[in-house]
Amino acid sequence: MKLICFECKSDYSDKSFQYQCHCGGLFQVVHDFKAVDSEKLRRMFAERLSQRMSMHASGVWRYKELIYPELPEAFVTTKYEGNTGLYASESLQAYTGVRQVWLKAQSENPSGSFKDNGMTVAVSHARSLGKQKLACSSTGNTSSSLAMYAALAGCKAYVYVPERQVSENKIKQTLAYGAEIIRIAGTYDDGIRFLEQNYEELGLYVCNSINPWRIEGQKSMIYEAAQSLNWKIPDWIIVPGGALSNAVSLGKGLNDLYMLGFIDHLPKVAVVQAEGASPFHRMIEGNHPTLIPELQPQTIASAMNIGNLPSWRKAQAMLSQTKGVTVSVTDEEILAAKQLIDRSGIGCEPASAATVAGLRKLTASLIIDPDETALCVLTGHILKDFASFLDYDN
Numbered sequence: 348m349k350l351i352c353f354e355c356k357s358d359y360s361d362k363s364f365q366y367q368c369h370c371g372g373l374f375q376v377v378h379d380f381k382a383v384d385s386e387k388l389r390r391m392f393a394e395r396l397s398q399r400m401s402m403h404a405s406g407v408w409r410y411k412e413l414i415y416p417e418l419p420e421a422f423v424t425t426k427y428e429g430n431t432g433l434y435a436s437e438s439l440q441a442y443t444g445v446r447q448v449w450l451k452a453q454s455e456n457p458s459g460s461f462k463d464n465g466m467t468v469a470v471s472h473a474r475s476l477g478k479q480k481l482a483c484s485s486t487g488n489t490s491s492s493l494a495m496y497a498a499l500a501g502c503k504a505y506v507y508v509p510e511r512q513v514s515e516n517k518i519k520q521t522l523a524y525g526a527e528i529i530r531i532a533g534t535y536d537d538g539i540r541f542l543e544q545n546y547e548e549l550g551l552y553v554c555n556s557i558n559p560w561r562i563e564g565q566k567s568m569i570y571e572a573a574q575s576l577n578w579k580i581p582d583w584i585i586v587p588g589g590a591l592s593n594a595v596s597l598g599k600g601l602n603d604l605y606m607l608g609f610i611d612h613l614p615k616v617a618v619v620q621a622e623g624a625s626p627f628h629r630m631i632e633g634n635h636p637t638l639i640p641e642l643q644p645q646t647i648a649s650a651m652n653i654g655n656l657p658s659w660r661k662a663q664a665m666l667s668q669t670k671g672v673t674v675s676v677t678d679e680e681i682l683a684a685k686q687l688i689d690r691s692g693i694g695c696e697p698a699s700a701a702t703v704a705g706l707r708k709l710t711a712s713l714i715i716d717p718d719e720t721a722l723c724v725l726t727g728h729i730l731k732d733f734a735s736f737l738d739y740d741n
């Protein structure tokens with residue numbers, strides 16, 4: 348296992364842990380799967396499904412051999428995350444126009460969002476380094492997840508949260524787990540920039556998705572979905588695009604599964620952004636060489652209120668590898684999709700509903716064929732962000 352710069356490929360495995368290479372690139376964990384016996388692993392992963400209250404009962408650590416094989420078990424901080432539901436819904440099939448649609452409810456994680464899959468690994472890595480002060484910039488889901496795992500690990504969480512346009516439910520949840528909250532007069536992007544510049548001086552271990560261990564944990568989402576479907580992957584996987592950790596970790600997980608022969612082809616991936624915060628979509632659609640940040644991102648889906656996405660290069664590479672696409676949807680389309688997801692009994696926060704809205708739009712424009720199958724990732728729980736729901740219904 349190595350820590351390699353995604354841009355210039357410098358090897359930082361033996362250096363002290365950091366988030367950016369001298370060239371400005373982010374890091375990536377690179378595994379050597381050559382010696383892996385895929386058949387044996389598949390059997391092991393199946394056997395572990397019946398485990399309870401052991402590390403392998405976690406829907407992340409079940410796949411430890413593919414995520415962080417070297418980590419001693421004593422450092423693993425787990426709340427048996429993952430193990431989230433995969434639902435089929437006839438009403439959503441009719442709404443999106445495809446033959447079969449599954450919803451992967453990452454919202455069923457212990458802190459109520461997909462961040463837990465990655466956070467359990469980042470916090471475990473932090474413990475292995477002896478770190479006590481953990482930090483993040485957040486619109487509320489990352490902060491709730493970090494606060495929960497930091498409390499479990501006996502560490503202190505410091506979270507940088509925008510003063511405006513965040514769900515106060517998420518902030519209260521973060522506070523309740525005992526984190527220290529620093530409200531900033533800016534966006535998530537300003538918080539990340541601050542942490543990148545000051546983490547060393549402040550002695551902070553950063554748990555955002557610029558941390559490659561977050562990505563290693565989050566890739567387990569697609570392992571789990573594929574295992575639930577007996578390793579038959581749908582034609583399309585649809586993820587929301589905020590800071591892009593979903594897109595990046597999905598690409599890495601799919602690549603692992605394909606390299607190991609668990610799946611026989613790579614599915615196509617669609618990244619859905621909200622129109623008011625869609626710099627990545629605009630870059631891909633306009634065939635621009637670099638991302639032009641959105642200085643004032645604005646969407647009702649508060650988890651996607653992000654304008655300067657640190658991981659855009661990794662997400663761009665994932666899209667070209669999977670022959671994927673991007674699409675943007677309006678706040679109205681997001682809320683209409685959310686209402687249907689909620690009334691199907693599954694429920695989600697607005698950012699999650701962007702996936703279903705995006706799938707509908709891509710099918711209507713014939714980019715996705717009605718005869719294809721799709722899996723939409725629901726990222727956050729229905730109770731996370733209620734303001735927009737009330738606005739919509741009144």
Ligand SMILES: N[C@@H](CCOP(=O)(O)O)C(=O)O
Nearest residue numbers: 485486487488489555556590
């Ligand atoms: N919407 C996110 C933004 C943080 O993204 P991260 O993946 O870099 O932690 C949040 O919940 O804060």
